Amino acid sequence: MHEVWPAPDTLLASRYRLVTLLETGGMAQVWRAADELLDRPVAVKLPAGDTRAAHLAWREARLAARLSHPGIAAVHDYREAVRPDGSVAPFVVMELLDGETVAARLCDAGGPMPWGEAVSIGTAVAEALAAAHAAGVVHRDIKPGNVMLCPGGVKLLDFGISAAAGEPDDDETGVSFGTPAYAAPERLDGKPAEPATDLYGLGVLLFEMVTGEPPYDVNTWEELALAQANGPTPLPEALPARLRELILRCLDEDPLRRPTAAQARRVLSRLIPSAPARLTIPLPGRPPTGLARVLPTPAAPDRSPLPRRLAVGAALAVIAVAFIAVINAVGDSQREAEFAQPPSGAPTTTAPAESESTPPPAPPATTSTTTSPSPAATLTVDVALSRVRAAVERGEDRGEIRPDVALDFMNLLRLIDPDSEADSTDQVDQLARKVRERLNEGGMTEAQAALLQQRLADLRGLLTTP
Incomplete structure (x- = not known):
C-alpha cells in the first residue's frame, strides 16, 4: 500500500510543514503551511507530477519574483522536495491570504454584485496589471477565481501560466491556455504573450461581476468558438455608459483596440462611487440616500408676486448651471477619449490638452456698471x-x-x-x-x-x- 503524499504534517525542504489542504486544481495543490525557520504562516503550491506542471511552477516563481506590489500576492520562495518514491517535487512558497475570491462572492450572492463594488475591484486589478506589465510580466489567467478580496484590499493571485511579454506561445498541449470562458481569442492562435491578453481577462471579470455570468458561459473550446461567432450577451443598460464602453473595449477581438491597464485603471477609478451621502445616482439594490443630499428640497409655493427682475436672475442662474454641466461633461468625455481608439483606418484628431494655468473665458462686455464678482x-x-x-x-x-x-x-x-x-x-x-x-x-x-x-x-x- 503506497503512502499518500503529501499529507498534513509533511516537512518540505526541512523548513515548510504542511498544515491543511486549501485547494486542489487540475495542475496543483495549495496548502496552508508553517515556515518553521521564520515562524510565519505561508501558502505552499505543489504542482501535479508531470514535467510540464513542474516547469510551470519554476516559471511562476521566477516571473512573480519580479513583482512587488500591494495588489499582487507575493512569492517568497521556490524549493524542491523529494517524494517517497525518490522523485523530485518542485513547489512555490507564497503569501498566505485571508478572504474570499470574487468567484466565491458571486456564488454566495447568486447573481451580480453592485456595479460600484465591481468598479472598485476592477480598479485594483487594473492597477496590479499595470505594475505587472511594467515589469514585463503577462498574467494570462485573469478570472474571478484568481482575484482575492482580503481585509486589506484586493489581491491578484496565481501567476501559474504567466509569461514574459513578447515570449512565443509554444504550448501545443493547451495546458497553459487557462479556462475557455476567460481565454482571449489570440491565445488560441498561438500569438506571443502580450499585455492586451490580460485586458481581455479584465473585461471578462468586469462583465461577470456586473451580470453574474461571463460573456461566453462555456466549458469547452468548441463551445467557445461557437459562442464567439454570435458575440457576447448585451450588458445591462442601467450601467454607466463609460463602464459599458470600457468593458466592450476590453473584450474587443483585436488586441490593438483594447486599452492599456493604466488607461483602464484611470477610467474605472473615476467611476468609483463616492460615499453614500454624496451619491447622485444610487447603486443598484440600495436606497437612493444620496439624492436627498444633492437635489434641493421642494419649498412651499410662494403665492406673492415675484418681481420680474428676480425671475430673470433665477432663469439666468439656471442657464449658467446648465452651461457649466455641459462644459464638465465635455471635459470628462475628452479625458476618457484616450482609450476609445477609432476603427482601423479611420482618421484621428487630437484636441489640445487643457492647461492648468489657462483662465476661464472672460464674460462678454456689457454696458452695466455693476462690478463682476471675483473668482474667489x-x-x-x-x-x-x-x-x-x-x-x-x-x-x-x-x-x-x-x-x-x-x-x-x-x-x-x-x-x-x-x-x-x-x-x-x-x-x-x-x-x-x-x-x-x-x-x-x-x-x-x-x-x-x-x-x-x-x-x-x-x-x-x-x-x-x-
Missing part, C-alpha cells in the same frame, strides 16, 4: 474639491504624478464630506502632508506639488470659513 468670491466647496480632483487627473495623464500616487489621492478625496467640517479639514490636512511626502519620494513633480498645495489651501479655507 464665487468659489464653493464643491467646485474647489472638483478643482483638486481635476489637478490630480491631469497630473497623472501628463506623467507628472505617478499612477499609484494619483490613486491614493483620489481615494482620500472621496472621503471628504463638505457637510462634516472637522473630518473634511483633517482629510485635507492629510492630503497636504501626503503631497509633501510624495514629492520627497519622487512621486510627482515640484510644479504639480505646488499646484495641489494651492488648491488644497483654497479648499481648506472654504471649509473653515463660517
Whole structure:
C-alpha cells in the first residue's frame, strides 16, 4: 500500500510543514503551511507530477519574483522536495491570504454584485496589471477565481501560466491556455504573450461581476468558438455608459483596440462611487440616500408676486448651471477619449490638452456698471474639491504624478464630506502632508506639488470659513 503524499504534517525542504489542504486544481495543490525557520504562516503550491506542471511552477516563481506590489500576492520562495518514491517535487512558497475570491462572492450572492463594488475591484486589478506589465510580466489567467478580496484590499493571485511579454506561445498541449470562458481569442492562435491578453481577462471579470455570468458561459473550446461567432450577451443598460464602453473595449477581438491597464485603471477609478451621502445616482439594490443630499428640497409655493427682475436672475442662474454641466461633461468625455481608439483606418484628431494655468473665458462686455464678482468670491466647496480632483487627473495623464500616487489621492478625496467640517479639514490636512511626502519620494513633480498645495489651501479655507 503506497503512502499518500503529501499529507498534513509533511516537512518540505526541512523548513515548510504542511498544515491543511486549501485547494486542489487540475495542475496543483495549495496548502496552508508553517515556515518553521521564520515562524510565519505561508501558502505552499505543489504542482501535479508531470514535467510540464513542474516547469510551470519554476516559471511562476521566477516571473512573480519580479513583482512587488500591494495588489499582487507575493512569492517568497521556490524549493524542491523529494517524494517517497525518490522523485523530485518542485513547489512555490507564497503569501498566505485571508478572504474570499470574487468567484466565491458571486456564488454566495447568486447573481451580480453592485456595479460600484465591481468598479472598485476592477480598479485594483487594473492597477496590479499595470505594475505587472511594467515589469514585463503577462498574467494570462485573469478570472474571478484568481482575484482575492482580503481585509486589506484586493489581491491578484496565481501567476501559474504567466509569461514574459513578447515570449512565443509554444504550448501545443493547451495546458497553459487557462479556462475557455476567460481565454482571449489570440491565445488560441498561438500569438506571443502580450499585455492586451490580460485586458481581455479584465473585461471578462468586469462583465461577470456586473451580470453574474461571463460573456461566453462555456466549458469547452468548441463551445467557445461557437459562442464567439454570435458575440457576447448585451450588458445591462442601467450601467454607466463609460463602464459599458470600457468593458466592450476590453473584450474587443483585436488586441490593438483594447486599452492599456493604466488607461483602464484611470477610467474605472473615476467611476468609483463616492460615499453614500454624496451619491447622485444610487447603486443598484440600495436606497437612493444620496439624492436627498444633492437635489434641493421642494419649498412651499410662494403665492406673492415675484418681481420680474428676480425671475430673470433665477432663469439666468439656471442657464449658467446648465452651461457649466455641459462644459464638465465635455471635459470628462475628452479625458476618457484616450482609450476609445477609432476603427482601423479611420482618421484621428487630437484636441489640445487643457492647461492648468489657462483662465476661464472672460464674460462678454456689457454696458452695466455693476462690478463682476471675483473668482474667489464665487468659489464653493464643491467646485474647489472638483478643482483638486481635476489637478490630480491631469497630473497623472501628463506623467507628472505617478499612477499609484494619483490613486491614493483620489481615494482620500472621496472621503471628504463638505457637510462634516472637522473630518473634511483633517482629510485635507492629510492630503497636504501626503503631497509633501510624495514629492520627497519622487512621486510627482515640484510644479504639480505646488499646484495641489494651492488648491488644497483654497479648499481648506472654504471649509473653515463660517
